[in-house]
Amino acid sequence: xxxxxxxxxxxxxxxxxxxxxxxxxxxxxxxxxxxxxxxxxxxxxxxxxxxxxxxxxxxxxxxxxxxxxxxxxxxxxxxxxxxxxxxxxxxxxxxxxxxxxxxxxxxxxxxxxxxxxxxxxxxxxxxxxxxxxxxxxxxxxxxxxxxxxxxxxxxxxxxxxxxxxxxxxxxxxxxxxxxxxxxxxxxxxxxxxxxxxxxxxxxxxxxxxxxxxxxxxxxxxxxxxxxxxxxxxxxxxxxxxxxxxxxxxxxxxxxxxxxxxxxxxxxxxxxxxxxxxxxxxxxxxxxxxxxxxxxxxxxxxxxxxxxxxxxxxxxxxxxxxxxxxxxxxxxxxxxxxxxxxxxxxxxxxxxxxxxxxxxxxxxxxxxxxxxxxxxxxxxxxxxxxxxxxxxxxxxxxxxxxxxxxxxx
Numbered sequence: 001x002x003x004x005x006x007x008x009x010x011x012x013x014x015x016x017x018x019x020x021x022x023x024x025x026x027x028x029x030x031x032x033x034x035x036x037x038x039x040x041x042x043x044x045x046x047x048x049x050x051x052x053x054x055x056x057x058x059x060x061x062x063x064x065x066x067x068x069x070x071x072x073x074x075x076x077x078x079x080x081x082x083x084x085x086x087x088x089x090x091x092x093x094x095x096x097x098x099x100x101x102x103x104x105x106x107x108x109x110x111x112x113x114x115x116x117x118x119x120x121x122x123x124x125x126x127x128x129x130x131x132x133x134x135x136x137x138x139x140x141x142x143x144x145x146x147x148x149x150x151x152x153x154x155x156x157x158x159x160x161x162x163x164x165x166x167x168x169x170x171x172x173x174x175x176x177x178x179x180x181x182x183x184x185x186x187x188x189x190x191x192x193x194x195x196x197x198x199x200x201x202x203x204x205x206x207x208x209x210x211x212x213x214x215x216x217x218x219x220x221x222x223x224x225x226x227x228x229x230x231x232x233x234x235x236x237x238x239x240x241x242x243x244x245x246x247x248x249x250x251x252x253x254x255x256x257x258x259x260x261x262x263x264x265x266x267x268x269x270x271x272x273x274x275x276x277x278x279x280x281x282x283x284x285x286x287x288x289x290x291x292x293x294x295x296x297x298x299x300x301x302x303x304x305x306x307x308x309x310x311x312x313x314x315x316x317x318x319x320x321x322x323x324x325x326x327x328x329x330x331x332x333x334x335x336x337x338x339x340x341x342x343x344x345x346x347x348x349x350x351x352x353x354x355x356x357x358x359x360x361x362x363x364x365x366x367x368x369x370x371x372x373x374x375x376x377x378x379x380x381x382x383x384x385x386x387x388x389x390x391x392x393x394x395x396x397x398x399x400x401x402x403x404x405x406x407x408x
Contacts, residue, residue, distance in 0.1 A: 001152035007031045007125075008322045010145050010158035012132045013165030014041065016107070017290030017307035019114045019126075021162055024315035026124035028402040030322045033156060034124075035147050037131040037165075041108040041115075048104050048216050048223070049301035052092060052392040054308050055099035060400040064098060067113055072105040073217060077384070078391075080205040083368040089377045091384035092392050102392060106218065107304060120406065130154060135161065135174045135286070142175065142285030160327050161286045162314065164307075167274050169292035177278050177288065182351055184273040184297060185359050187233065189226040191268045193258050195219060210364045211251045225298065229362055230273070237265055244268075273297055275347055275354075281340075282332035289314055289335070294343045297350040299358075300391050306346060312398035313338045319402045342395035349390075 009025055011018045014036025022034040050072070058064040078090040093100045118124040129150050136144035136157065144157040163171030172179070195217065206213050212227040226248070228236065236244055245259040262268060277294035281287060290307035297303075314335050321327045361368070370378065377383050 002155065003152065004155040004157070005033065006144075006157040007033050008158065008325070009033075009160045009162060009318075010156045011035065011162045011164055012145060012171045013163065013169075013290070013292065014038075014111065014115075014126065014128070015164060015166060015290060015307065016111070016114075016304045017292075017311045018162070018164035019111050019118065020308050020311035021164060021289065021314055022124055022126070023114055023118035023121075024312065024400070024402050025319055025322065026118055026121035027404050027406075028315065028319035028323070029123060029405045030319055031123035032125070033158075034126045035130040035132055035145070035154075035156075036126065036128050039129050041111040048106055048218070049304065050103040050105050050110060051302070051305040051394070052095050052097045052099055052102065053394055053397045054305050055101075055103060056097045056397070057308065057312060057400060059098040061117075063117055068099075068103070070105060070109050070113055071219070072103045072109075074099075074101040074103055076101045078102070078205075078387075080207060080374070082207045082370045082374065085370050085378075087370050087374050087378040088381075088384060089374060090387040090391055091381065092388045094385050095388060095392050097393070104216065110304075127154065132165070132170050135171065137285075140284060142283065145171075159285070159325055160318070160322060163286065163288040163292040164290045164311070165292055167276075167291040167295035169288065171286070172278065172288055172292050175283055175286050175288075177280060177283065179276050180279055182275040182277070182347060184275045185230050185354055186227050186273050186297075186362070187230050188271040188273060188298060189228060189233070189268050190271050191224050191226070191262060192218075192221045193224060193255055193261055195221050196258070199254070206251055207361055208368045209247075209250055209366075210362055211247060212358060212361055213248075213251055215252070225271075227358060227362065229359075233270055241265055271298075275351060277340075277343055277347065281336040282329065284329055287314065287318075287332045287335060289339070293336075293339075294347065296347065297354060299350045299353050302346060302391065302394060305394060306343065309342065309394065309396075309398045310335075310339050312400065316398070316401040338396075345395045 008030050009032040011034045022032045025032045058067045079088045130147040132147045134146045147154045214225040216223040249256045274295040275297050281293045289310035
């Protein structure tokens with residue numbers, strides 16, 4: 001069976017950028033359909049960090065109280081354990097925001113909340129299990145998209161297609177947009193270990209003996225991200241899972257009683273790290289945002305928040321032209337101009353940290369001690385506000401400028 005619909009905006013991808021853009025456009029009175037290829041939002045490789053910049057958007061939308069009723073943890077200070085030293089590195093309590101903390105909430109909970117809010121608006125439609133196969137192009141203008149659903153083919157005619165379908169974007173590929181690869185010398189091994197009474201309450205980064213691991217507290221279990229040299233997994237697998245368990249316990253001795261939960265390599269997933277961006281984020285009738293426009297390193301956990309900032313900027317710029325059916329190439333160019341500078345700065349910092357800090361740690365076999373900048377952060381509390389600003393708010397944080405049709 002084939003179905004054809006027509007909307008002002010078709011958004012491909014139900015991640016943070018796609019759902020947020022759909023919510024804000026529908027809130028402004030634009031009819032929009034969001035196409036998500038999976039049956040739900042549950043995905044292992046989705047970040048948990050909701051930064052103060054995103055919480056501020058929830059405050060501006062008037063839904064912060066409802067949002068914070070969802071299970072979450074509030075982190076007001078970030079610390080890293082380097083060798084034997086636990087050092088505070090970021091203090092969020094002085095940020096000029098309604099929430100002076102970073103919230104740890106599984107991304108699927110965030111997306112479900114945002115989708116529920118978006119469904120309050122009559123112009124919002126979310127199609128799950130809708131896998132986009134092709135763009136509809138008429139005389140060089142992108143005029144919609146084709147998707148396959150359990151019910152059959154879905155053809156969407158649209159004044160604008162927004163590609164928000166991640167770092168392996170089908171939309172980006174179909175549109176033929178050129179990618180600039182900045183390189184990433186690292187990958188991440190992603191696995192979970194059980195949570196037990198007496199475990200530390202905060203999220204910890206651990207650095208020692210040539211290893212780096214981040215542990216996210218998901219209450220029932222620890223979600224662990226173990227950083228490795230790019231391409232090193234094959235060699236590690238050849239050494240055997242027992243050797244990896246030994247390296248894990250050496251880095252985090254408190255996990256010695258549960259390292260055996262990693263029975264074999266099937267319990268460990270590889271997250272291939274990419275850092276890239278499009279030279280041009282658009283073509284007539286199409287715009288890419290979020291990871292589809294710029295894949296981010298996991299450093300700082302800023303990817304989800306940068307994607308959301310893209311969505312807010314896109315909605316601010318596009319809502320009125322979409323409503324009036326006057327979206328031009330210049331309008332799309334304005335979105336890239338607004339968001340390219342924050343992207344370049346953030347990626348530049350990530351690439352510097354990857355190349356100058358992480359690669360050196362991974363190449364070492366010595367016990368680690370905090371470098372001078374980290375020692376200064378530990379010694380001078382005032383300095384911890386700077387990393388908090390960089391991580392918590394980022395470069396050029398966006399604010400809600402679109403109207404709310406339900407408030408009229």
